Amino acid sequence: MRWRNTLDAYGRVSMLLHWAMAAAFIAAYGVAYYVIWIVDPETSVRPPLFGWAPDAQRVVPILNIHWVLGITIGFLVLPRLLWRVFGTTPRHIAASRLEALAADTAHWALYALLILMPVSGYMTTYDPTNFGLFVIPACRDTAFAEWVRSLFGLTTLQLEDAMWAVHSFLGKRVAWVLVALHVGAALVHHFIRRDEVLRRMLPSSPRAPSPPAAGAQPPPAPR
Numbered sequence: 001m002r003w004r005n006t007l008d009a010y011g012r013v014s015m016l017l018h019w020a021m022a023a024a025f026i027a028a029y030g031v032a033y034y035v036i037w038i039v040d041p042e043t044s045v046r047p048p049l050f051g052w053a054p055d056a057q058r059v060v061p062i063l064n065i066h067w068v069l070g071i072t073i074g075f076l077v078l079p080r081l082l083w084r085v086f087g088t089t090p091r092h093i094a095a096s097r098l099e100a101l102a103a104d105t106a107h108w109a110l111y112a113l114l115i116l117m118p119v120s121g122y123m124t125t126y127d128p129t130n131f132g133l134f135v136i137p138a139c140r141d142t143a144f145a146e147w148v149r150s151l152f153g154l155t156t157l158q159l160e161d162a163m164w165a166v167h168s169f170l171g172k173r174v175a176w177v178l179v180a181l182h183v184g185a186a187l188v189h190h191f192i193r194r195d196e197v198l199r200r201m202l203p204s205s206p207r208a209p210s211p212p213a214a215g216a217q218p219p220p221a222p223r
Contacts, residue, residue, distance in 0.1 A: 005088040009200045017080040018201060021073055021114065025179075028069035032171075035062050067121070067129055071136065074118030081111060093195050103185070110178055117170055123148075123163040 004011045010018075036043045039062055041054035092100040122139050129136045139145045140156050149159050189197035 005090055007088060007091050008196075010090060012203075013083060014080075015201060015203060017076055017083065021076050021080065024069045024072050024076070025114075028066050028073070029171075029175075031062060031066040031069065035059055035066070064129055064131070067125070067136075068131060070118045070121045073114055074122070077111065077114045077118075090200065093189070093197055106178065106181055106185070110182060113170060113175055113178055117167065117175070120163045120167040120170065124160050124167060126160065 002009075002011045003013050005014055037045050038052050039054060039058050041056050044054040092103060095103065123145065125136075125138045126140050127138050128141075129138075140160065145156075145159065148154070149156065152159075154162070186198045186201075189195050190199070
C-alpha cells in the first residue's frame with residue numbers, strides 16, 4: 001500500500017488521518033454526553049444510572065478529555081486539508097454528476113464542521129488547561145480573542161456566549177446530520193452497490209481500478 005493517494009485508492013496518510021479524526025470525534029462526543037447524562041448534577045438523568053451518582057467536582061476533569069480530543073481534531077484537520085488540496089484525490093466511482101456533486105459538498109461540509117467545532121469550543125474556555133507536559137491558555141487571555149472582541153465590539157462574556165451558541169448548535173443540530181449522511185452513504189455503497197467506496201478507505205490488498213465517474217475522460221492509450 002502506498003503512502004500517497006492515487007486516482008483509484010487512498011494511501012496510508014489519508015487513511016491514518018481519516019480514522020484518527022473519526023476516533024477522536026466519536027470519543028469527544030462520548031465524553032461530552034457522559035458528562036451531560038451522568039456526571040453533571042444539573043443535567044444528569046434521574047435516577048443515577050448503575051450507581052453512578054452525579055458529582056460536580058468531576059465535571060471539569062472529565063471535560064479536559066473532551067477538550068484535548070477537540071484540540072487534537074483541530075490540529076489534524078489542517079494537514080488533512082492540505083493533503084487533500086495539494087495531493088491526489090481518488091475519483092468518484094461510477095456516479096452521476098449530481099451524486100458526485102453531493103459527495104463533494106458533503107465532504108467539504110464535514111471539513112468546515114471539523115474546523116468550526118474545535119475553534120468555537122476553544123473560544124469558550126475561560127481557564128488554562130494543564131495537561132502535565134504543556135498548558136493551553138484560556139482563549140479569553142489570548143491575543144486572538146482580544147482581536148475578535150475588538151473587531152466585533154464584544155465583551156469577553158458576549159464573545160464566549162456567542163461561541164457557545166455556535167458550538168452547541170453545530171454539535172446538536174448539524175454534526176449528527178452530516179455524520180449520518182457520511183456513514184449512511186458509505187454503507188449504501190458497501191452493502192447495496194457493492195463497490196469500492198468504503199473498501200478503498202480500509203487497509204487491504206491492492207484491488208482492481210474502479211470504473212471512473214460518469215463524464216470522466218478515460219486515460220490516454222499508451223504509445
